[in-house]
Amino acid sequence: MAKDGPTPDRLSHTVRFGDCMQILPKLKPESARLVLTDPPYGIAYESTKGVRIANDDNPFIWWMREAFRVVAPGGSMLCFCRWDVQEVFRVAVQAAGFTLKSQVVWDKDWPGMGDTGATFSPIHEVIWFAVKGRFKFPAGRPRSVIRVRRPASQHRTHPTEKPVELLEQLITATTRPGDLVVDPFAGTGSSGVAAKQTGRSWTGIELHPEYVEIARSRIRASRRYTRDC
Numbered sequence: 001m002a003k004d005g006p007t008p009d010r011l012s013h014t015v016r017f018g019d020c021m022q023i024l025p026k027l028k029p030e031s032a033r034l035v036l037t038d039p040p041y042g043i044a045y046e047s048t049k050g051v052r053i054a055n056d057d058n059p060f061i062w063w064m065r066e067a068f069r070v071v072a073p074g075g076s077m078l079c080f081c082r083w084d085v086q087e088v089f090r091v092a093v094q095a096a097g098f099t100l101k102s103q104v105v106w107d108k109d110w111p112g113m114g115d116t117g118a119t120f121s122p123i124h125e126v127i128w129f130a131v132k133g134r135f136k137f138p139a140g141r142p143r144s145v146i147r148v149r150r151p152a153s154q155h156r157t158h159p160t161e162k163p164v165e166l167l168e169q170l171i172t173a174t175t176r177p178g179d180l181v182v183d184p185f186a187g188t189g190s191s192g193v194a195a196k197q198t199g200r201s202w203t204g205i206e207l208h209p210e211y212v213e214i215a216r217s218r219i220r221a222s223r224r225y226t227r228d229c
C-alpha cells in the first residue's frame, strides 16, 4: 500500500466539513489503508456542560458500507464503541463486508462518573478491529489492551476527545508511513494529529463547523515526530 500511496514527503491532511453520509461516497474507492473512527455511539451523551453529540440518539452505523468501499484490500477499520452498544456495531461491521478480527480495549486510566452507587466505575471503551481481505500487521503483533490516560476536561477541545497517543498506537500498529487514514467522524481532529505526527496522510469529515475549525488549527500546529514509525 505504501508504495502506491503518497510518499511520506507528500502527505496530505484535510478536514472536510459536512455529513459523512454525503462525503464518504465521494472518496476514491480502495484509497485508504485504515478507517479509524469514533462515531456517535447512540447513548445520548451529554457532557457536564450540557454539550451533546449530533446523531447520538441511536447507534450511528449507516456509513459502514461506504467505509468498506473506501478501504483497500489488505486494509482495516478500527471503530470505537461502548459495551452496551457493541453488539449493534459488531453486526454492522460484519454486514458492511468487513471480517471481524479482534476487540481492543482502551483503558482510560482514569474512571468516569455515572451511577456511583450501582455501576462499576467505568474506565474502558472498546474498539472493534476488522479487516478487508488479507491483512497483516506491518510491525509485529500489538496487544489488545492499551492504557493511555484520557485527556483531562480542562485540556479537551471536544467533549469526547480521544487521546492522540492512543490513536498513534492504533495507526502505527495497522498502517505504514505514507498510507491514508480516513476518519468520517473527525471531531476536533485527534486522529488527524496522530496521522500527521506519525507520517500518514489523513482525510477527516466533521458535521460541526466549530469542530472543523479546531481540527484544522490542531493539525496545522502538529509536526511529524520521526521518519520511520
Ligand SMILES: C[S@@+](CC[C@H](N)C(=O)[O-])C[C@H]1O[C@@H](n2cnc3c(N)ncnc32)[C@H](O)[C@@H]1O
Residues within 6 Å of the ligand: 018, 019, 020, 021, 038, 039, 040, 053, 054, 055, 158, 160, 161, 162, 163, 184, 185, 186, 187, 188, 189, 190, 191, 205, 206, 207, 208, 211
Ligand atoms: C464521538 S465524536 C468524535 C470525537 C473525536 N474522536 C475527537 O477526538 O475529537 C463524533 C463526532 O461525529 C460528528 N458527527 C455526527 N454525525 C456526523 C455525520 N453524519 N457526519 C460527520 N460527522 C458527524 C459529531 O459532530 C462529533 O464531533
